Amino acid sequence: KTKRCVTLCSYVIRDDDDINDVASMAGVNLSEESANILATNSELVGIVTRSCKDETFLSPTSLTRVVLQIGKKFGVGELGTDVISYISHATKQRLQNLLEKASHVAQQKNRSFKEDGQYEQVSDVRTQLKFFEHLDQMEKQRKEDQEREILLKAAKSRSRQEDPEQLRLKQKAKEMQQLELAQIRQREANLTALAAIGPRKKRKADSPVRGATAEGPGSGPSQPGASAGPGSRQFMRHRITRVNLRDLLFCLENEKETSHSQLLYKGFLK
Structure with a gap:
């Protein structure tokens, strides 16, 4: 019995030596890899996962009625439990992406390149x-x-x-x-x-400007040249990006899916 145990231990030690030899030949440090695995899994310790209620972006009743009305043309009379939720989430994501593109186009339209040293003015129309x-x-x-x-x-x-x-x-x-x-x-x-009426009175330097808000802690860097006296207040004008119908039509026109859509042509007629 003792001889059998010695033989098994020798086989185990030999297998461990073979694994160490293969790992050393491949340039892998087993101790470091084990520590990295343990450190990665340690981030999940103490995390509590909770399920949240799925809120639809569109009205489920109205969306179901419209989908069933369209589905009658293709022989669809029933909908699954998650179909309305998927359509609502897809509509929300589509509108969000479209508004982001339109906002980016509006920002580029209001951007001034005169103060940028990388651009040189060739002509002034x-x-x-x-x-x-x-x-x-x-x-x-x-x-x-x-x-x-x-x-x-x-x-x-x-x-x-x-x-x-x-x-x-x-x-x-x-x-x-x-x-x-x-x-x-x-x-x-x-x-x-x-x-x-008399001459127009000049606005004082420290008076608030219409559409501006007082700069608080963490609201952003102060404007250069602003007075930093104890009794003076610093005001920062927030630039508002206005997206109009022309920006939205530009985005629809440059998308492959909507470049020849009926929605785009109706927008041009307005």
């Missing part, structure tokens, strides 16, 4: 448009001046025999003079009203 508008105004003013001179000459003429065209020009000159007088009177009335 706004300045070019203003230049063309100024040229159009000059041309319009020149034509108005020419017409005015013609009307004034017709009004000053003293010819005894006047044709109907000359009478029409005189009447038009009188109307033009009356319109100019009315504009002058309106301008003088506006100046009188502004003088009666």
Whole structure:
């Protein structure tokens, strides 16, 4: 019996030596791996897992009615217990992803690249448009001046025999003079009203700005150049990103699933 036990122990020791030899040849430290496994499993110790109630995003009654109404066309008359919940969660995730994309598009639209040193301005379309508008105004003013001179000459003429065209020009000159007088009177009335109101008061530096909130602890870094006196308050303006229908249509147009959808075409007609 003693000899049999010695033989079994020798086999066990030999197997352990073989495992150690294979692990050392592969460059694996069994002690370190065992410690890592124990450390990984130790994070799960003390964690309590609880089940939460699944709340649907859409109304189950209305969603069930709509799904059954659509399913009648395909011969579907009954729904499983989890179908409505899956559809509701999928709708919520779809709307969330679409709103995130639309918000990102709106932020990019309001982004200014003038202060970014990585970009160099090649052309200024706004300045070019203003230049063309100024040229159009000059041309319009020149034509108005020419017409005015013609009307004034017709009004000053003293010819005894006047044709109907000359009478029409005189009447038009009188109307033009009356319109100019009315504009002058309106301008003088506006100046009188502004003088009666008085100069606009300047807002103080430490006064709160409309739409701004006081900066509290942990609300964000202070603005550069703001006064840090004991009696002064720092205010930070929150930038609001507004998403409109054009941003949403841009997202739908660039998605493969909705680029030719009926929803996109209905949005373009609004």
